[in-house]
Amino acid sequence: MVLHMLVMLLSIATLSGMVFHYEVPNEKNEILLVVDVSDTEKTSSEARDNFVKRVLDDGRYGNYKVGVVTFGYDQEYAVPLTYDVEKIYDKYSKSSDPDTSATDIASALEYARGLFKYPQTAKIVLITDGKQTDRDAVEVIRTITAQ
Numbered sequence: 001m002v003l004h005m006l007v008m009l010l011s012i013a014t015l016s017g018m019v020f021h022y023e024v025p026n027e028k029n030e031i032l033l034v035v036d037v038s039d040t041e042k043t044s045s046e047a048r049d050n051f052v053k054r055v056l057d058d059g060r061y062g063n064y065k066v067g068v069v070t071f072g073y074d075q076e077y078a079v080p081l082t083y084d085v086e087k088i089y090d091k092y093s094k095s096s097d098p099d100t101s102a103t104d105i106a107s108a109l110e111y112a113r114g115l116f117k118y119p120q121t122a123k124i125v126l127i128t129d130g131k132q133t134d135r136d137a138v139e140v141i142r143t144i145t146a147q
Helices: 002-015 040-060 085-094 105-114 138-145
Strands: 032-035 065-071 075-082 122-127
Touching: 002 138, 032 040, 032 075, 032 105, 040 065, 040 085, 065 085, 065 105, 075 105, 085 122, 105 138
Parallel strands: 032 065, 032 122
Antiparallel strands: 065 075
């Protein structure tokens, strides 16, 4: 009798459209924006900053950590990885710029790789004009991907 009533209750709940929804956040997801702020990027800095803002707006409810590294010839850890995505853009826009006299994409990617706590689920988003003056970034990308 009890089993029959339980089956009836679950059938009615299913037919009425009742669903149970739950979310398990994956706290091991980390995204690092690696942003080129070198002198060659000055002409497109407004478009670059709008893109960074749009990425951060889209990631606001993603339950993952986001951080920002700015680079030119050297790197600056502008915003450490955090869940508080709403304040990242303000910290990014107020951060000090690294040496912008040249561009070294490869070194910036190697630097970013070392900042992750969970490298298995980490992602790097590279925002650049692609004009690099030092080293080959493609080889570094292959190395990071292989690891």
